[in-house]
Amino acid sequence: EAQVTQNPRYLITVTGKKLTVTCSQNMNHEYMSWYRQDPGLGLRQIYYSMNVEVTDKGDVPEGYKVSRKEKRNFPLILESPSPNQTSLYFCASSLSSPLGGGNQPQHFGDGTRLSIL
């Protein structure tokens, strides 16, 4: 089954304790992206990746890191989490970049709920 898989689905942790949220897709998509969703704000893009070893900042990259060493994986790293990063996070992928190859819609994972105390 074609899917985007995020882990963990839920995490409660404390300020300053490094954490990684993994994201994996099995559709051989070039493009991957991370979003956070907060009440009334919709989804805001954190980072995106056009292909392996190619990443760039979205609208709200502060406090986050990403890496794209393999095509299928795009982990989101919070080196020193803070309470304002408490949010619902979504990973997404698409067959080509949204701007390349005719613009493709993104496939989303089911989300990761992070609570930073």
Place this chain on the structure above:
Amino acid sequence: GESVGLHLPTLSVQEGDNSIINCAYSNSASDYFIWYKQESGKGPQFIIDIRSNMDKRQGQRVTVLLNKTVKHLSLQIAATQPGDSAVYFCAENFPGGFKTIFGAGTRLFVKA
């Protein structure tokens, strides 16, 4: 399920009626637009898209209209069903990069 928005605009319709959800986008140069549906506890799911060289596109029970003059996008759902109850987001893709901007969302509630 997950709460995706406690203060979203809400549209309440009777089952069988048509629904129209509106969205204002931000960048006049955006060239690709998408509507997503998000159910509780799930990630957004693609419904329909439209490119900037079109003003209307139809799918199964859904139609998207694009008005570039006023930067407005709408989603029409025909014969709305209880299963259509969800939060709906519009999204725009910026040219010259790979950024996607989402609207704040509209909650659709279908009364049986």
